Amino acid sequence: MAFEKTWRWFGPGDAVRLRDLQQMGIEGVVTALHHIPNGEVWPLEEILRVRDEVESYGMRWSVVESLPVHEQVKTGGHDRDWMIENYRESLHNLGKAGIDTVVYNFMPVLDWIRTSLHYATPNGGESMLFHFPTFVAFDVFILKRPGAVTDYTPEMIKKADAIFWGMTPEQRETLARNIIVVTQGFIDGVIKGSSQDYKQLFLEHLDRYAGVDADQLRQNLAYFLNGVLPAAEEAGIRLAIHPDDPPYPVLGLPRIVGSVEDIRKIMEISASPSHGFTFCAGSLSARRDNDLVAMAREFAPRIQFLHLRNTQWIDDDTFYESGHLDGSVDMPELMRTLLVEQHRRIKEGRPDARMPLRPDHGIRILGDFHLNTNPGYPLIGRLKGLAELKGLEAGLEYRLKEGK
Ligand code: DNO
Numbered sequence: 001m002a003f004e005k006t007w008r009w010f011g012p013g014d015a016v017r018l019r020d021l022q023q024m025g026i027e028g029v030v031t032a033l034h035h036i037p038n039g040e041v042w043p044l045e046e047i048l049r050v051r052d053e054v055e056s057y058g059m060r061w062s063v064v065e066s067l068p069v070h071e072q073v074k075t076g077g078h079d080r081d082w083m084i085e086n087y088r089e090s091l092h093n094l095g096k097a098g099i100d101t102v103v104y105n106f107m108p109v110l111d112w113i114r115t116s117l118h119y120a121t122p123n124g125g126e127s128m129l130f131h132f133p134t135f136v137a138f139d140v141f142i143l144k145r146p147g148a149v150t151d152y153t154p155e156m157i158k159k160a161d162a163i164f165w166g167m168t169p170e171q172r173e174t175l176a177r178n179i180i181v182v183t184q185g186f187i188d189g190v191i192k193g194s195s196q197d198y199k200q201l202f203l204e205h206l207d208r209y210a211g212v213d214a215d216q217l218r219q220n221l222a223y224f225l226n227g228v229l230p231a232a233e234e235a236g237i238r239l240a241i242h243p244d245d246p247p248y249p250v251l252g253l254p255r256i257v258g259s260v261e262d263i264r265k266i267m268e269i270s271a272s273p274s275h276g277f278t279f280c281a282g283s284l285s286a287r288r289d290n291d292l293v294a295m296a297r298e299f300a301p302r303i304q305f306l307h308l309r310n311t312q313w314i315d316d317d318t319f320y321e322s323g324h325l326d327g328s329v330d331m332p333e334l335m336r337t338l339l340v341e342q343h344r345r346i347k348e349g350r351p352d353a354r355m356p357l358r359p360d361h362g363i364r365i366l367g368d369f370h371l372n373t374n375p376g377y378p379l380i381g382r383l384k385g386l387a388e389l390k391g392l393e394a395g396l397e398y399r400l401k402e403g404k
Pocket of ligand 1 (some may be wrong): 187
């Protein structure tokens, strides 16, 4: 057996089409009803329409990424109960369509963060970079978040100050737009479109978390899970929480899915078979104290979806996305650990032995520069990553068969 090979597809507007995926040997599609506003019910007819379209190309709708959790649920706002009710209904509808794996995250306001979307790799490809001092320059000097300056050391503020003054006004604007809009809009950003006062709107969103610390956020997650897990079980769906990227608090906001202790606490919320985890190697690797192989071993039975990619540190404050096999993550050992888990599931006849895997992100190379894809989701770079992962898997499977 091998992991199910999947691919994130952003719907009819995606420059990479379903028939392209079919040619590439993709088995499972990872997608969402991106046109339904966050918090609303996903109607059964819409789900069936997308499912049937995917199936007409000989693939299956393997994973929903994501069924987003509304900010009201994360902050514990007044409207959370009916939003949880809507979430339950969406799960029921997905279950009726035979979909069994659903990803969500619990990151306040922002999803993933990068400070450059055009970082030149040593080979002349283009990757994405997270440079912490530049992020601080955004927070303190461009966004001017009240009180931000007290969150960092004086040395860090000094670095950020120098970066800020070295930037043109256009570069400052690009940085802010990339963080707040460009990397968020196509997934589930709180701020879409191009309103002039987007920074102000963003600050208002941050403000809603005043009084929500890590413990409170975890309680809000538990409240959400207690509400939706029974529905997920009934619908035959495994929910898979996605780790935070980067996996630590930012902009004065708590982040609670980053470290081994974080994940332990979350997994302890419920023993439901519907309460699972997305093992995103790239996100988790952006924290030096995370031992990914150890984490994969510890959480193995709860892992429902694999995002495999790698990052490389440039210095203590900076990492970039370095391809799928190259970087700080020991990908062969990680994959071996996950394959052993898959073998166990097969032996036990577990219903979740498919273990969908997608090449998460990719470096832009070759024709990627001429195709208008979402940041982080080039065609050729991702396909190269998938091919590398598949080759690694074939070699590991061969050895495992020999009992090594
Ligand atoms: C970024 C992705 C995330 C992920 C969500 C899941 O490229 O890894 O946006 O899909 O956090 O809810």
